[in-house]
Amino acid sequence: MMAFIFIIAILLYLFLIGSLIHGFDRVEDFKMKDLKPKTKFSVIVPFRNEAENLPQLLDSILQLNYPKLLFEVILVDDDSEDDSVKTIRKVLDTKSFKKDFTRTDVIKVIKNNRLSNSPKKDAITTAIKIAQHDWIITTDADCTLPKYWLDTFDECIQTYQPNCIVAPVTYNDGGAFLKRFQIMDILSLQGATIGGFGLRLPFLSNGANLAYRKSIFQLVEGYIDNDNLASGDDIFLLEKFKKVDPKKVFYLKSDKAIVTTKPVSNLKLLIQQRLRWASKTSHNPNWFSKLVGLVVFLGNLACIAILPILFFGYVKPRIAIALLVIKLSIDFLLLFKTSRFFKQENVLFSYVWSCIFYPFFSVYIAILSLFKSYQWKGRTFKK
Numbered sequence: 396m397m398a399f400i401f402i403i404a405i406l407l408y409l410f411l412i413g414s415l416i417h418g419f420d421r422v423e424d425f426k427m428k429d430l431k432p433k434t435k436f437s438v439i440v441p442f443r444n445e446a447e448n449l450p451q452l453l454d455s456i457l458q459l460n461y462p463k464l465l466f467e468v469i470l471v472d473d474d475s476e477d478d479s480v481k482t483i484r485k486v487l488d489t490k491s492f493k494k495d496f497t498r499t500d501v502i503k504v505i506k507n508n509r510l511s512n513s514p515k516k517d518a519i520t521t522a523i524k525i526a527q528h529d530w531i532i533t534t535d536a537d538c539t540l541p542k543y544w545l546d547t548f549d550e551c552i553q554t555y556q557p558n559c560i561v562a563p564v565t566y567n568d569g570g571a572f573l574k575r576f577q578i579m580d581i582l583s584l585q586g587a588t589i590g591g592f593g594l595r596l597p598f599l600s601n602g603a604n605l606a607y608r609k610s611i612f613q614l615v616e617g618y619i620d621n622d623n624l625a626s627g628d629d630i631f632l633l634e635k636f637k638k639v640d641p642k643k644v645f646y647l648k649s650d651k652a653i654v655t656t657k658p659v660s661n662l663k664l665l666i667q668q669r670l671r672w673a674s675k676t677s678h679n680p681n682w683f684s685k686l687v688g689l690v691v692f693l694g695n696l697a698c699i700a701i702l703p704i705l706f707f708g709y710v711k712p713r714i715a716i717a718l719l720v721i722k723l724s725i726d727f728l729l730l731f732k733t734s735r736f737f738k739q740e741n742v743l744f745s746y747v748w749s750c751i752f753y754p755f756f757s758v759y760i761a762i763l764s765l766f767k768s769y770q771w772k773g774r775t776f777k778k
Contacts, residue, residue: 398704398709398710401697401700401701401704401709401710401715402710402714402718404690404693404694404696404697405694405697405718405719405721405722406718407690407693407694408690408691408693408694408697408722409718409721409722409725411686411687411690411691411694412725412726412729413725414590414594415586415587415590415591415593415594415729416586416590416725416728416729416732417590417593417594418589418590418591418592418593418594418596419586419589419590419593419729419732419733420593420732421593421594422589422590422592422593422646422648423648424648424649424650424736425547425550425551425647425648425649425652427543427546427547427550427649427651428550428554430549430550430553430554432461432462432465432545432546432549433465433549433553434465434530434545434548434549434552434553435465435466435527435528435529435530436461436465436466436467436528436530436531436532436545436548436549436606437466437467437469437522437523437526437527437528437530437531437532437609438456438466438467438468438469438532438533438534439469439471439518439519439522439523439526439531439532439533439534440452440468440469440470440471440533440534440535440536441471441473441507441514441515441518441519441522441533441535441536442470442471442472442473442475442479442535442536443472443473443474443475443479443514443772443773444475444476444477444479444772444773445475445477445479445536445537446475446477446478446479446481446482448536448537448657449479449482449483449486449536450482450486451539452534452536452537452538452539452540453483453486453487453492453502454486455538455539455540455541456468456502456540457491457492457495457496458540458542459540459542459544459545460542460543460545460546461544461545461546461549463495463496463497463498463501464498465545466501466528466545467500467501467502467503467526467527467528468501468502468503469503469505469522469525469526470483470502470503470504470505470536471505471506471507471518471519471521471522472504472505472506472507473507473514473515473517473518473772474507474509474514476773479536480504483504484504487502503525505521505522505525506521507521508520508521510622511618511622511623512622512623512624512776513618513622513623513624513626513627513628514772514774515602515626515628516617516618516621516622516628517622519533519618519628520617520618523609523612523613523617526609528609529608529609529610530548530552530606530607530608530609531606531607531608531609531612532545532548532604532605532606533602533603533604533605533606533628534602534603534604534654535602535603535656537656537657538564538603538604538654538655538656539567539654539655539656540654541651541652541653541654542651543651543652544651544652544654546651547647547649547651547652548560548562548606548647548652551645551647551649555645556643557643557644557645558607558608558611558636558639558640558643558644559605559606559607559608559611559632559633559636559643559644559645560605560606560607560645560646560647561588561592561597561599561600561601561604561605561633561644561645561646561647562601562604562605562606562646562647562649562652562653562654563585563604563647563648563649563650563652563653563654563736563737564581564585564601564603564604564653564654564655564656565578565581565582565585565653565654565655565656565737565739566578566581566655566656566657566658567655567656567657568657568658569739569741569742572745572748573658573661573662573665574658575742575745575749576745576749576752576753577658577659577665578658578739578742579730579734579742579743579745579746579749580753582730582733582734582737582739582742583726583729583730583733584599585733585737586729586730586732586733587599587687587729588600588601588646589646589648589733589736590729591683592645592646595641596683597633597637597644597646598630598633598679598681598683598684598687599630599633599684600629600630600632600633601629602628602629603654603656604652604653604654605629605632607632607636611636611639612632614639615632615635615636615638615639617632618631618632621678624674624675624678626671626672626674626675626776627674627675627678627679630675630679630681630684631675631679634679634680634681648736650736650737650738653737666760666763667769667770667771668771669760669764670760670763670764670767670768670769671769671771671776673760673761673764674764674769674776676688676764688761691757692757692758692761694722695753695754695757695758696754696758698719698722698754699754699755699758701715701719723750726750727743727746730743730746731743
């Protein structure tokens, strides 16, 4: 029985990852055509205690190629306890900003209006109420935006007329092993995200690079029905937009749209972050998302169980090792395709060590998330 479960778990995992690889290849790279900019955007950035990161974000906003008359930026202060607001004012008062942003209303700083258990969802909802434009783009305060970010979204909108656009996100620093591990982890998530779109079963998105029509956000009543959950400002919206029209939910596979963010600095913070991510999984109504989570969990559990299985002779060594090698190979293929798109192939040098660490880490997080609360930005949230 043990041998049967082990083999089935690995085979299901291989089929799943193989399907996601097929889906990844089906999503075509978006090619820009140098169209004249037309779309007006409201960029929303919730922040809390981000004084260290905001100058870099604001500098990347300054460097955007898009016409300043066609976008606004709404920074939402979620009860920051540091000098975040002062930092923003200081940056906006520099000569470079005053020169390029002659209109003082292009970048606004507002206070969050807390109404629910989710500060970030409240912040986005607060900003959308005053947003001047129909196209909303959300990102995070610790992100850096590429020069042609808005140009790429604009051309995608002009070309496909979508209601919602999911776009790529990665980490920007691959120094120590923990940081390289996080890059590979987010690359695997991005690979699964793209693969899901290619299979026409989208189930993941990232609020650090997500665009949608304000009118459709209002039509689906925003975060109503899930604002009791602190996390999930991205995937729950994706599900609502799919119900309106699944053909108008689009993945923007363009290297000019890649938003980069910072990995966390230590293992404790990483665990809290992953607990936050896992907290929304059980509430996700998407059946494919639940299936992927279950199969990935079983696949990683099987990797951990391989030593006792071999020790007790439940499976012949050559069969177990062959299945394990095939699993590692197919994982590598998805990761390679994703890292090549993001131009981060250098992190693959840590792939072997990550393969040893990841099954234990992912199973630990999955089990811990069933009963443990998590901390984020100085607050404690229940599952």
